[in-house]
Amino acid sequence: MSKRVLITGAAGFLGSHLCDRFVKDGFHVIGMDNLITGRLSNIEHLFPKENFEFYHQDVSKFIHVPGELDYILHFASPASPIDYLKIPIQTLKVGSLGIHNCLGLARVKNARVLIASTSEVYGDPEVHPQTEDYWGNVNPIGPRGVYDEAKRFQEAMTMAYHTYHGLETRIVRIFNTYGPRMRLNDGRVLPAFIGQALRGEDLTVFGDGSQTRSFCYVDDLVEGIVRLLHSEYTAPINIGNPDEISIGDxxxxxxxxxxxxxxxxxxxxxxxxxxxxxxxxxxxxxLLNWTPKYQRSEGLKITYDYFKQLSEEELFHKDHNNFEKYIN
Structure with missing residues (x-):
């Protein structure tokens, strides 16, 4: 019988690629998403498959999945500045109530949990490059605090369940990732630049362009996540591409x-x-025998080809979701 995995945030950028990978690997995949930032179009190709099912549900509320579960991957969260600045309460809820619900479900099902943390737990770092033992430099009451602190709390809650309840947990700290299915207008630098270029707009650089990022292609990230899930390592681990570049360049x-x-x-x-x-x-x-395989030039070409085939409506649409109906 196929092993069963629940993936929250399944209709999002990363969640949808994880659904693809686990379906391909023969798992029975249960995708869950409230569609506040995710898109059904990211996973609709999976609907005809017998080993995929979808729950339209908010993980910040009580969640129940019938039957056995072997793994839970918690990837539900607004991840772009435009989203979490517009829906800060929901961002905090999914990083607190959402992770609590997932960990509780995992305990009931005796499932292993992997949570998506982020490089944003390091804040504006005073250590470079960032190592997992660096505690970070985060402003909890600044505009980015709703996302940064949600993720930091999520890590703390996960480790508490691991140490107190003996739950099998894994924590991945994800650095800037890109690829097909990103939203052009989500505020992140790569889709923002490509979207502006496709619309014939000037490219907007914030600051003097000297700040740096390191971009990892999504297939490399997914491979790292899969290896971490099946490893025995329980502390947080960085997954990203260390090929650093300034925003200006x-x-x-x-x-x-x-x-x-x-x-x-x-x-x-x-x-x-x-x-x-x-x-x-x-x-x-x-620990994982993992290194990124895609060069940035290779990944960017694939991503650009994806964005080029978008419809004019998708290219110019500013906000594909009606956030207001989810606010409470």
Whole structure:
């Protein structure tokens, strides 16, 4: 009988790619999403498959899944600045009530849990590159605090269940990831640049462009997550591509990739925006035998080809969801 896995945030960017991977690997996949930021179009190709089912449900409320569960992957959360600044309460709920519900379900089902944490737990780092034993530099009451602290609490709750209840838990700290199914207007730098280029707009760089990011292609990230899930390592672990680049140089890469004639314009850097972001992946290399395989040029071409085939409505649509109906 196939092993059963629950993936929350299944209709999101990362969640949908994880659904694909586990369906491909022969698991029975139960996807769960309230569609506040996810899109059914990301997973509709899986609906005809016998080993996939979908629950339209909010993990911040009581969740029940009938039958046995072997694994739970908690990836439900707004992850882009536009989303979590617009729906801060829901962001905090999914990182607190949502993880509590998932951990409780895992305890009942005797399932192993893997949670999606983030490099944002390091805040605006004073250590570079970021190692897992760095505690971070986070402003809990700043505009980014709703996301950063939700993830930090999520890690704390997960480790509490591990130490107090003996629950099998895994924690992945995800660095900037990109690929098909990202939303063009979600506020993250890569889709923002490509979307602006496709619409014939100037590329907007916040700050002077010297701040850095490190971009990991989604297939590499998924492979790292799968390896972590099946490992025996219980402390947080970084998964990301350490190939660091400044935002200014990255804008020039996008201009070259897309062939746009638009220029780069500069605006003020948002409050508490991290100046540097680069993962130390020594532990992933040693413990998971994992390193990213995709070069940025290769992954960017695949991603750009995906965005190019979007409809004009998708390209210019500012906000695909009606957030207001979910606010409480």
């Amino acid at each position: 990255f804008a020039e890469e996008i201009i070259k990739l897309t062939g746009t004639t638009q220029k780069v314009v500069y605006k003020d850097l948002p409050i508490n925006d991290p100046k540097q972001r680069q993962p130390d992946i020594s532990k992933a290399k040693e």
